[in-house]
Amino acid sequence: ANGGFALFRKLFGLIVASPPRVLVLGFAAIVLSGASLLMMPFAHTKSAAPQFIDTLFTATSATCVTGLIVEDTGTYWTTAGQWIILAMIQVGGLGFMTMATLFAIVLKRRISLRERLVLQEAFNQTSIEGIIRLVRKVVIYALTIELSGALLFTSRFMFDMPFGKAVHYGVFHAVSFFNNAGFDIMGNYRSLTEYVGDPVINIVTMLLIVLGGLGFVVLADLVDIRNPKRKLSLHSKVVLSMTSILIVVGAAVIFIFEYTNPGTLGPLPFGQKVLAAFTQSVSPRTAGVNTVDLASLRQATEFFMVILMFIGASPGSTGGGIKTTTFTALIGAVIAMIRGKEDIVLFKNRLAQERVHKALTVTLFAFGIVILATMILSTTENAAFLKILFEVTSAFGTVGLTLGLTAHLTLAGKIIIIIMMFIGRLGPLTLTYALGPRKERQLYRNAEGKIIIG
Amino acid sequence: ANGGFALFRKLFGLIVASPPRVLVLGFAAIVLSGASLLMMPFAHTKSAAPQFIDTLFTATSATCVTGLIVEDTGTYWTTAGQWIILAMIQVGGLGFMTMATLFAIVLKRRISLRERLVLQEAFNQTSIEGIIRLVRKVVIYALTIELSGALLFTSRFMFDMPFGKAVHYGVFHAVSFFNNAGFDIMGNYRSLTEYVGDPVINIVTMLLIVLGGLGFVVLADLVDIRNPKRKLSLHSKVVLSMTSILIVVGAAVIFIFEYTNPGTLGPLPFGQKVLAAFTQSVSPRTAGVNTVDLASLRQATEFFMVILMFIGASPGSTGGGIKTTTFTALIGAVIAMIRGKEDIVLFKNRLAQERVHKALTVTLFAFGIVILATMILSTTENAAFLKILFEVTSAFGTVGLTLGLTAHLTLAGKIIIIIMMFIGRLGPLTLTYALGPRKERQLYRNAEGKIIIG
Ligand SMILES: [K+]
Numbered sequence: 001a002n003g004g005f006a007l008f009r010k011l012f013g014l015i016v017a018s019p020p021r022v023l024v025l026g027f028a029a030i031v032l033s034g035a036s037l038l039m040m041p042f043a044h045t046k047s048a049a050p051q052f053i054d055t056l057f058t059a060t061s062a063t064c065v066t067g068l069i070v071e072d073t074g075t076y077w078t079t080a081g082q083w084i085i086l087a088m089i090q091v092g093g094l095g096f097m098t099m100a101t102l103f104a105i106v107l108k109r110r111i112s113l114r115e116r117l118v119l120q121e122a123f124n125q126t127s128i129e130g131i132i133r134l135v136r137k138v139v140i141y142a143l144t145i146e147l148s149g150a151l152l153f154t155s156r157f158m159f160d161m162p163f164g165k166a167v168h169y170g171v172f173h174a175v176s177f178f179n180n181a182g183f184d185i186m187g188n189y190r191s192l193t194e195y196v197g198d199p200v201i202n203i204v205t206m207l208l209i210v211l212g213g214l215g216f217v218v219l220a221d222l223v224d225i226r227n228p229k230r231k232l233s234l235h236s237k238v239v240l241s242m243t244s245i246l247i248v249v250g251a252a253v254i255f256i257f258e259y260t261n262p263g264t265l266g267p268l269p270f271g272q273k274v275l276a277a278f279t280q281s282v283s284p285r286t287a288g289v290n291t292v293d294l295a296s297l298r299q300a301t302e303f304f305m306v307i308l309m310f311i312g313a314s315p316g317s318t319g320g321g322i323k324t325t326t327f328t329a330l331i332g333a334v335i336a337m338i339r340g341k342e343d344i345v346l347f348k349n350r351l352a353q354e355r356v357h358k359a360l361t362v363t364l365f366a367f368g369i370v371i372l373a374t375m376i377l378s379t380t381e382n383a384a385f386l387k388i389l390f391e392v393t394s395a396f397g398t399v400g401l402t403l404g405l406t407a408h409l410t411l412a413g414k415i416i417i418i419i420m421m422f423i424g425r426l427g428p429l430t431l432t433y434a435l436g437p438r439k440e441r442q443l444y445r446n447a448e449g450k451i452i453i454g
Numbered sequence: 455a456n457g458g459f460a461l462f463r464k465l466f467g468l469i470v471a472s473p474p475r476v477l478v479l480g481f482a483a484i485v486l487s488g489a490s491l492l493m494m495p496f497a498h499t500k501s502a503a504p505q506f507i508d509t510l511f512t513a514t515s516a517t518c519v520t521g522l523i524v525e526d527t528g529t530y531w532t533t534a535g536q537w538i539i540l541a542m543i544q545v546g547g548l549g550f551m552t553m554a555t556l557f558a559i560v561l562k563r564r565i566s567l568r569e570r571l572v573l574q575e576a577f578n579q580t581s582i583e584g585i586i587r588l589v590r591k592v593v594i595y596a597l598t599i600e601l602s603g604a605l606l607f608t609s610r611f612m613f614d615m616p617f618g619k620a621v622h623y624g625v626f627h628a629v630s631f632f633n634n635a636g637f638d639i640m641g642n643y644r645s646l647t648e649y650v651g652d653p654v655i656n657i658v659t660m661l662l663i664v665l666g667g668l669g670f671v672v673l674a675d676l677v678d679i680r681n682p683k684r685k686l687s688l689h690s691k692v693v694l695s696m697t698s699i700l701i702v703v704g705a706a707v708i709f710i711f712e713y714t715n716p717g718t719l720g721p722l723p724f725g726q727k728v729l730a731a732f733t734q735s736v737s738p739r740t741a742g743v744n745t746v747d748l749a750s751l752r753q754a755t756e757f758f759m760v761i762l763m764f765i766g767a768s769p770g771s772t773g774g775g776i777k778t779t780t781f782t783a784l785i786g787a788v789i790a791m792i793r794g795k796e797d798i799v800l801f802k803n804r805l806a807q808e809r810v811h812k813a814l815t816v817t818l819f820a821f822g823i824v825i826l827a828t829m830i831l832s833t834t835e836n837a838a839f840l841k842i843l844f845e846v847t848s849a850f851g852t853v854g855l856t857l858g859l860t861a862h863l864t865l866a867g868k869i870i871i872i873i874m875m876f877i878g879r880l881g882p883l884t885l886t887y888a889l890g891p892r893k894e895r896q897l898y899r900n901a902e903g904k905i906i907i908g
């Protein structure tokens with residue numbers, strides 16, 4: 001145990017020295033190992049070996065919990081191959097969640113006293129022992145939720161298939177959905193379309209996705225709420241309310257736009273329409289499963305989904321996107337401006353200016369990347385613009401939904417999407433870390449100048 | 455003269471009381487008068503009266519200097535009708551430019567001492583007499599540039615048509631282009647495609663567009679620069695450099711993307727390729743003329759043009775969009791953040807935080823409007839997504855370029871685009887006015903709270 005502790009201390013020292021580098025190199029190592037494993041004959045059902053670009057694509061998609069696939073997970077990969085993919089999902093999803101939480105601790109070294117106090121209050125621990133407890137807590141929370149999901153899924157799948165297969169399906173989909181990975185083994189790119197009206201599958205799926213997308217800090221906060229002395233932190237309040245708003249508004253918009261669409265909600269009875277609208281509202285942020293055929297959606301709905309995919313889940317979660325808190329800060333800034341107020345007030349708390357700037361920067365960064373990749377793919381791929389924008393946003397937001405482009409990507413297109421999945425998963429966090437407020441104030445400030453805006 | 459002065463004083467009193475209301479009502483009045491005039495039999499060449507929605511569309515497009523048209527200007531309207539349209543362009547373009555400049559003066563009542571000093575320095579006048587001088591200056595500058603353009607155009611068109619027609623063409627296009635209106639009377643929706651390789655037409659067109667798009671403050675600054683004691687203001691420096699950057703980068707991107715495209719630059723000799731690339735780079739911000747067939751452009755180029763259209767021209771100019779200064783502030787914010795600097799420094803001047811917030815707000819507002827209208831049109835129109843996004847951005851940015859959708863808009867589509875042209879022209883300025891920093895500080899501030907971003 002002492003040797004293990006020494007190893008951990010060493011590992012932790014490395015992480016503290018340069019967390020973004022550890023994160024990026026670690027993810028790259030997992031992706032490359034996974035891609036190599038998937039090349040092995042036991043991993044795929046076809047006799048011909050897969051192209052390396054395709055296993056690289058699959059491994060990146062799994063590790064970055066994106067869910068875009070160039071080969072159908074249910075039929076192309078063997079059960080062994082599927083477990084390799086699931087391992088990458090678990091390591092990638094949980095590993096990222098842990099790292100993001102650790103970052104918050106590590107970052108303390110560079111942040112203000114006030115923020116340090118907030119963090120101490122949130123985690124109530126600062127020592128290495130405390131951090132081990134923290135990591136353990138993250139893992140326990142994740143495994144508990146995944147296990148519950150797997151049990152519920154298995155008990156439902158048992159009605160449709162043999163017990164062994166039901167367990168395999170239950171575990172795979174519970175882990176995949178909690179990690180917002182969007183991988184499924186239903187076969188033939190069907191995702192959950194067979195279960196569009198099934199309440200158990202839909203509700204468990206949504207719960208797994210939403211819980212995975214809240215982030216560890218919020219999960220911990222929710223568990224601790226049983227303690228009457230503790231109140232929800234501002235962060236948790238913002239995450240929970242914005243998540244609820246986005247789910248309800250998203251479902252309403254999809255319900256209205258698709259109500260009469262014969263290819264999607266049209267033929268369903270009213271209750272199933274509501275259920276499907278909610279599932280399709282939850283999924284783009286950023287799970288990547290679908291119960292209706294996305295290519296049959298109206299253009300307006302597809303574009304709306306692009307916006308949902310761009311917003312994504314919450315910080316330090318298994319999901320991607322610019323994050324609900326970033327979106328809240330932006331909306332808050334606009335509302336405060338229009339009302340002529342100086343401060344953005346959320347739940348009677350004034351939002352620090354520096355956070356608003358960070359939100360702006362993260363959003364513009366995301367925007368620039370998505371626009372750039374969309375422009376490049378517009379030249380390399382022969383597809384409608386919205387299909388390309390959808391694909392790129394899906395990759396960047398680690399969503400995994402597609403309007404059908406993934407399977408037809410050119411080599412250049414595959415490389416760009418691989419890069420987008422990687423940047424989409426690691427970019428915002430690494431950027432946020434890099435944007436941590438520095439202690440050194442500039443000694444010399446330039447005179448203030450004004451330009452006319454708007 | 456005294457009566458006129460009293461009238462002006464009264465008018466000015468009204469403007470001071472509520473500038474946005476005067477602006478919006480004034481523009482609405484011009485649009486409605488123009489639409490009614492265009493209904494008259496002498497205005498159109500067909501015997502059947504036009505639909506009111508179409509004259510309303512044309513009048514809005516002219517007054518808001520957008521340039522989107524549902525009827526071909528060169529063939530559908532008589533010469534009289536064309537002069538009515540030109541009058542709306544002149545009143546709408548110049549009137550807006552004057553109002554925007556006046557706003558800067560009027561706004562002084564609500565702004566800080568520092569800003570007041572900047573404005574006094576810029577205009578060197580505060581009295582009503584000074585404002586009359588200012589308005590006269592705006593009009594003189596505009597008319598001088600338009601007259602020069604008309605002379606150059608006429609002398610070129612004389613080679614292709616009779617003198618009288620050449621004068622008509624020269625005046626119409628000079629006024630239309632300086633006001634960034636994008637209307638042309640070449641006939642059959644050709645715009646300037648016949649002159650793709652003509653250096654005189656292209657260069658004069660670009661000069662008119664760019665000068666019109668710089669805004670009065672910068673024009674005045676450029677004229678005053680002859681005085682060795684005066685230096686360019688920070689605002690002028692930012693506008694001039696960002697305008698140059700956007701033109702050159704835009705031309706380079708279009709040149710590269712379209713180099714081999716047989717429908718656009720492909721068949722042209724090298725020099726004409728360069729010329730056409732520059733014209734197509736200048737025009738989307740926000741003139742709306744084209745020398746190549748836009749529908750033949752590659753998707754990547756079309757999307758790139760959407761971005762250029764969104765950025766638009768400079769404040770207080772005849773052009774639209776979120777403005778070059780807003781774009782500069784956003785880019786500056788991202789660069790400062792990535793470098794870990796607290797201040798955005800432009801030409802050794804620190805940009806006021808409040809300006810960055812204003813830039814963010816204007817951009818998000820523009821974004822929200824464009825997204826909303828695109829979603830609505832996606833349900834009302836039967837067209838590819840990029841065509842719709844292009845059309846909406848073009849209307850909002852008062853650009854007037856189209857991929858061919860305008861002529862096929864449904865009634866609902868026409869109404870939405872009319873609203874977009876109106877909001878696109880008046881929204882940002884009115885918003886900026888509304889966003890003027892208030893004097894009253896909040897007496898009570900909430901405690902600062904933090905959320906995790908990104
Ligand atoms: K996903």
Ligand SMILES: [K+]
Pocket residue numbers: 519520521634635636740741742852853854
């Ligand atoms: K225009």
